[in-house]
Amino acid sequence: MDAAKTRRRGAELEAAILTAAWDQLVTEGYARFTFDAIADRAQTSKPVLYRRWSNREELLRATVRHRGAAASPQVPDTGNVRDDLIQALRRASGAENSVAAMLTALVSSHFDDVGLTPAELRAELLGSRSSSIETILERAVDRGEVDADMLTPRVVDLPFTLFRHEYVMTFAPPTDAAIVEFVDEIVLPLIRRA
Known part of the structure; x- marks a missing residue:
């Protein structure tokens, strides 16, 4: 660990942890959203995380709140409702969208072991009918x-x-x-x- 990183304190340290937690969630999924992984990614220690959050759910909530506060969605204004709605939905489906990234990370974690997407499971359920x-x-x-x-x-x-x-x-x-x-x-x- 580099000495400058170990001297972070207060809001700066918390922001670094929550940014690292978000990155861990969207790149590795909820299954790998662990205090060990986040501490390593944030270049800090697990006790530092446990002093702020007592469990993974608390850390997840804080991470999502932090990401939501940092995001400032741009509301399209093209002059007509159709184009505004299309632009808003296109932005929502982009890789930079926080909600889409979070849902993908959370949902995909549940299907990692199975190896099937929800659409594939639905197709199996319906069969040809x-x-x-x-x-x-x-x-x-x-x-x-x-x-x-x-x-x-x-x-x-x-x-x-x-x-x-x-x-x-x-x-x-x-x-x-x-x-x-x-x-x-x-x-x-x-x-x-x-």
């Missing part, structure tokens, strides 16, 4: 309730995309009120016949 949503929408087209031209693959997947999003963000199934909102306020307006 259609999803229930596809069947429901085909029936709705036959009854004249739904515009078949609106049923792109992304729109067909939208109900479960909303469901998965809610589940990933809360680690709990969507409430009944959320499910009704997904259908009534988001999906049906997209697919109903004019």
Whole structure:
């Protein structure tokens, strides 16, 4: 360890630790988000970390708060809502996006041992059969309730995309009120016949 690094104190030391913790999380995943690895990456010792955070969850929360405070998202203003939304979503999908990086690190850690992505596991679960949503929408087209031209693959997947999003963000199934909102306020307006 270099002597200058050992003299860091207070806010400077904490910022260095939290930056190292973020780097550890996004490059190595949550499984390797350990006090040993973070202390090594921050060029400090484990006792220094334990004086500030008593466990990995506390350190993770502090790391995420630190990263969130440092990020200053730019809100697009192109002059129209469509282009603003597209730009915002493109930025969110970029490698520099904190939320995307964090979710990828956390979720991928759970699949390291299995070797499959959630999409691959879903494909295994469904096999060659259609999803229930596809069947429901085909029936709705036959009854004249739904515009078949609106049923792109992304729109067909939208109900479960909303469901998965809610589940990933809360680690709990969507409430009944959320499910009704997904259908009534988001999906049906997209697919109903004019």
